[in-house]
Amino acid sequence: MSINILRPLFDAGKLWQGNAETTVEVTDTGFPELNGKLSGRGWPAHMLIEILTSDIFSAPMRCAFSTWKTQQDARWIALVNPPLALCTERLMQEGINPKQVDVLNIPTNQFAWSLEQLANAVSTRSVIAWESKTLTSTQLRRLQLACQRGQTQLFLVRNPRNQRQASPAPVRIAIDSLPTSFEIRIFKQPGTNAKSPVVIPLELHWLKTPSPVQRKTSTLRAQSSLH
Amino acid sequence: MIYAYLKFPNLLLDAQSITHQDQSIAIHHQGKIIQSSELAITAGVIPGMTINMALTLCPNLLTQTYQPDAERRLLHRLALWAYQYSHQVAIWNKGLCIEVSKSKSLFGDLQALTQILKQTSASQNFKIQLAFGYTPEMAALFVKAGVRPKERAFEKTLYRLAIDAAEIPIEYVKRLKNMGFRTIGDYFGSPSRARQARIHREIYLYFDAIAGRHQTPLTWFTPPPVFNQSIEFLRGLESIEMLKFPINRLTQDASLWLTQRVCATSRLRWEIILENRQEASLDITLNNPVNTASALADPTWLHIEQLQPQSPMTGIRLIIQQIHQTSPQKSDLFIKTQDTDRAQLLDRLTARLGSECLKAPCRLQDPRPEYANQLHDERNVYPLPNIPARPIWLLNPPESLGQSPEKAGHTLLQGPERIESGWWDFKPACRRYWIGLFQKKRVSWIYQDQYSKNWWLAGWFT
Numbered sequence: 080m081s082i083n084i085l086r087p088l089f090d091a092g093k094l095w096q097g098n099a100e101t102t103v104e105v106t107d108t109g110f111p112e113l114n115g116k117l118s119g120r121g122w123p124a125h126m127l128i129e130i131l132t133s134d135i136f137s138a139p140m141r142c143a144f145s146t147w148k149t150q151q152d153a154r155w156i157a158l159v160n161p162p163l164a165l166c167t168e169r170l171m172q173e174g175i176n177p178k179q180v181d182v183l184n185i186p187t188n189q190f191a192w193s194l195e196q197l198a199n200a201v202s203t204r205s206v207i208a209w210e211s212k213t214l215t216s217t218q219l220r221r222l223q224l225a226c227q228r229g230q231t232q233l234f235l236v237r238n239p240r241n242q243r244q245a246s247p248a249p250v251r252i253a254i255d256s257l258p259t260s261f262e263i264r265i266f267k268q269p270g271t272n273a274k275s276p277v278v279i280p281l282e283l284h285w286l287k288t289p290s291p292v293q294r295k296t297s298t299l300r301a302q303s304s305l306h
Numbered sequence: 307m308i309y310a311y312l313k314f315p316n317l318l319l320d321a322q323s324i325t326h327q328d329q330s331i332a333i334h335h336q337g338k339i340i341q342s343s344e345l346a347i348t349a350g351v352i353p354g355m356t357i358n359m360a361l362t363l364c365p366n367l368l369t370q371t372y373q374p375d376a377e378r379r380l381l382h383r384l385a386l387w388a389y390q391y392s393h394q395v396a397i398w399n400k401g402l403c404i405e406v407s408k409s410k411s412l413f414g415d416l417q418a419l420t421q422i423l424k425q426t427s428a429s430q431n432f433k434i435q436l437a438f439g440y441t442p443e444m445a446a447l448f449v450k451a452g453v454r455p456k457e458r459a460f461e462k463t464l465y466r467l468a469i470d471a472a473e474i475p476i477e478y479v480k481r482l483k484n485m486g487f488r489t490i491g492d493y494f495g496s497p498s499r500a501r502q503a504r505i506h507r508e509i510y511l512y513f514d515a516i517a518g519r520h521q522t523p524l525t526w527f528t529p530p531p532v533f534n535q536s537i538e539f540l541r542g543l544e545s546i547e548m549l550k551f552p553i554n555r556l557t558q559d560a561s562l563w564l565t566q567r568v569c570a571t572s573r574l575r576w577e578i579i580l581e582n583r584q585e586a587s588l589d590i591t592l593n594n595p596v597n598t599a600s601a602l603a604d605p606t607w608l609h610i611e612q613l614q615p616q617s618p619m620t621g622i623r624l625i626i627q628q629i630h631q632t633s634p635q636k637s638d639l640f641i642k643t644q645d646t647d648r649a650q651l652l653d654r655l656t657a658r659l660g661s662e663c664l665k666a667p668c669r670l671q672d673p674r675p676e677y678a679n680q681l682h683d684e685r686n687v688y689p690l691p692n693i694p695a696r697p698i699w700l701l702n703p704p705e706s707l708g709q710s711p712e713k714a715g716h717t718l719l720q721g722p723e724r725i726e727s728g729w730w731d732f733k734p735a736c737r738r739y740w741i742g743l744f745q746k747k748r749v750s751w752i753y754q755d756q757y758s759k760n761w762w763l764a765g766w767f768t
Contacts, residue, residue: 162703
């Protein structure tokens with residue numbers, strides 16, 4: 080088959096060759112090391128990105144915050160079924176405008192439908208969703224298509240046991256939390272092979288040297304293990 | 307002045323929501339057939355025939371009693387539809403009369419206007435016959451005769467029509483024929499004074515009217531101030547799915563009504579009439595006022611889908627009372643319609659999941675973190691003062707750590723940040739917040755209550 084017939088699909092980023100860099104629109108991850116490992120040097124801006132991790136609290140939010148900070152526009156971002164209550168003040172400290180953020184708590188049976196609606200909407204820029212019940216391959220495929228239609232970036236936080244199962248998500252990463260960092264393994268992405276893991280240190284620069292504490296604690300020992 | 311007369315050949319069948327395309331069916335009144343479907347006509351059932359005769363000719367004929375109220379409601383609905391083409395619409399002679407001299411200029415010519423009326427009526431599944439004339443009577447006569455002359459040929463065509471075409475009692479037709487009038491042209495060819503002396507005044511005025519020499523006063527239709535339309539079903543519907551078509555039809559009519567008034571609405575009231583004489587009502591509040599049929603139908607459908615009617619549904623009604631003035635939509639080739647898209651997204655989500663599912667993160671002016679950081683329906687974000695770092699996640703309510711954080715696995719790293727507040731609402735807080743390390747893995751936000759001296763886990767940084 081002549082490649083010219085497939086050219087529109089290549090140009091639209093819907094089809095790619097295994098050994099070629101993709102030209103899809105991306106958003107800066109906020110971590111230069113991670114950008115270097117991703118084809119296109121960032122998270123694809125209009126795709127479903129699977130985050131497989133047992134640390135549902137910290138690592139996915141760090142990824143989302145870092146990329147949301149780097150590229151802000153008039154569109155909205157959404158958190159779907161967050162595991163705990165989001166702190167608005169922290170959102171503001173990260174430089175993200177809370178007026179452009181929605182928080183949704185969705186029943187399990189409506190989860191896929193709601194995500195598709197959000198991904199389909201042109202007004203939505205990015206979504207991070209915590210999977211409550213394992214989505215089927217068809218549902219994931221529909222979400223990917225909705226992301227392309229609505230030009231939405233969707234981070235789907237999933238249980239790491241799903242790693243062995245095939246998924247239509249174009250980007251799949253696994254995150255392991257370490258004491259002072261987290262390790263990201265990109266095991267599926269368009270246009271390139273698997274890369275070596277990236278270690279991202281926890282951003283705790285605001286954690287200063289402890290003030291003279293009244294209580295006798297093992298503070299200093301703990302502090303030294305962090306830095 | 308130029309008038310269009312619109313006749314609806316299946317008006318009675320349509321008014322009673324009868325599917326007449328593929329069955330032999332007839333409407334009867336006082337023992338006589340007054341309208342029959344195409345299949346029934348093929349079988350020989352024609353208006354004016356007695357029911358017995360009709361049933362003899364077509365044994366499988368279905369018959370329905372004439373319902374004047376349904377006919378009136380449908381004519382009002384059709385008048386509302388016609389109102390978009392002219393501000394002068396009248397329900398007249400079981401049809402619609404529209405003054406089109408200004409619409410003619412707007413749409414180009416009468417031919418173009420005819421095409422538009424035919425196309426839009428076909429899209430609403432209504433068959434129409436129409437013609438133009440200087441008076442409603444002239445236009446109605448052309449419809450009856452099955453001609454649609456151009457404006458310059460009105461008089462010529464009229465004069466050629468047989469005297470039988472006139473909508474007058476048959477005895478007067480006979481009398482006019484006996485006088486030697488074969489065509490309408492013959493009638494107007496005779497001296498006016500002689501006609502006036504020999505013919506009944508009403509008939510004389512009718513002929514003057516069809517020639518455009520006499521104007522019949524018309525009562526012009528005005529759109530109702532409140533939208534209240536219903537559709538009744540001949541048989542009770544048992545499945546919610548079957549409501550899709552009636553809902554689409556009502557929302558299309560509502561959209562038309564709103565557009566004509568340059569308005570939009572954010573509140574809809576649906577009433578579903580059940581067979582056991584009960585009603586199920588559904589009030590829908592939209593996030594933004596809308597006036598398009600799809601924007602009205604989508605959230606409605608998502609709400610109605612969840613209904614479980616106890617008995618078959620015999621009708622559905624849509625009521626719109628609250629309306630807002632809108633300005634015409636500005637369109638720009640280079641700007642994506644994000645606002646509309648977002649409003650529709652919110653409507654769809656809240657319709658299916660309820661308004662509770664969607665919240666906005668707010669920052670209120672309260673030093674206590676649990677009050678400052680809340681999820682609300684309204685977006686309130688007060689500026690952030692210079693405060694120490696806050697965690698990503700908050701625990702609400704906080705988790706008790708007992709008298710010692712170390713025993714609970716938390717090592718104190720940094721602090722304290724003192725928060726003393728809440729004296730005004732009888733929920734005083736006097737706390738010392740610390741950043742801690744939980745089991746050498748996660749960074750926590752804990753505090754000690756200065757009254758009870760107990761420690762609490764308030765949130766997580768990582």
